[in-house]
Amino acid sequence: MNLLSCFVKTGPSALTPFLRSDAQGAVLAETMLDPTVELSISEIARRTGLLPAIAHREVTRLIKADVLRDRREGNNRLVRANTDHPLWSVMSQIVTETYGPVPVLRDLLNGVVGVREAFVYGSWAARRAGRPGPPPRDLDVMVVGNPSRTDLLDVAEAARERLHIEVNIHTTTPATWAAKDDPFLATVASRPLIVLISQEATDG
Template sequence: MRRRAQRDEDVALLARLLFVSRRPTSNSQRERGLVAASKAAGNPLSSSYKLRDIIQFVDKSPTPSLLPIFRSQQQAELLAVILGDPTAEHSMTELAERTGVPYASVHREVERADAAGLVSSRLVGRTRLIRADVSSPYFAGLSDVLVKAFGVPWVIGQELARVEGIDAAYVYGSWAARFSGEDGDRPVGDIDLLVLGELDRDEVYAAASAAEHRLGRAVQVTIRSPDWLTNGSGTFHDTVAGRPMVPVPMATRTAREDQSPTTAQPPRRDRRN
């Protein structure tokens, strides 16, 4: 009985951390959703568990349009960064800078993730360093979902970091629109990537193939000159420039990242519209 009670407590905590609807729903609808989520994790909630004990914190930020099963966009982005690289440690300040999330919100989300056993932390002087807790039974599944849904810019940035001559890169199209909060009728398919610079095209295509391998979806590359966004013209230019674009951070690669595959698929030609 004690083990069962602890199991129910753990699953309920994870449900509270992740699955809170942004739209008004009845208690019975929310309870059915939470029970379904817990069953998917292999830990069905006991029938005696009270809904009011599950939903205690409702974040004011909207549920992300990109994958609207998480409580907030901020939560999903932060967890994607932390769980996406289990070897890395992050300070609160670094997480705030990388994601653009206010420091206070970072602190709140880290505390919730820590309480759910998704992250661990240690103090170095007065700095708290946070990293993924790979011993969590939820780590493998959650990290895979979060990185593929929300970690697109960081994964692409890691792969492009070895390519010389890149001035800037942006994710555009349906993924960028959802990431920016726009709703859509269909799930996001391919990732549209715009790369600006004087560069080796084959190296860019190889990096895109490596990103495809990690993200589990095709990355469609468009290469243009460094000043294309500023001085370009035409229907394609106006469409891209007039819609949401998410900058790709050019991260410094680590030795471990350099081992990622670079030929997952043959390089594809860029779009010429």
């Protein structure tokens, strides 16, 4: 299974030439999509799947560029996006439409009953895993579990409005996903998957 290696990948961005790396894109997505939220670096590392040292390095670079701002609260260093940056509007749009899918879909799916695991697959996942190609035209999401279709249609609609890209959500039961004897599921499992919700998280 190649999940973890995709999740923590820190190479150059295949999603956009305007960001330095996948690590930078992931950090920006976690901070810029909701500029009212302040996050510690360890929380950013946890959400992005980056090693804490890499998250720290990326955050420090972004603070130096005044893209992020920080403040101390006790022993914690809290970070938030700087909405006063002259390029805020352009940057936040680029970040939302390239690295936004993970935080947006993760947050939307976290509120849905019956979701055991969720991944992005298809062209967006391939780019996020560093495979070059044209910009993704849609987002393909696999949900393992037994959520209601109405809830997932709500999620797809909300994600499309936020990310400005078509979102298709496919569900499969845990047993079918574990067996992977369906040619489609076998194909999906053999290609890059980007984790939105892990089974460990839902079990915990």
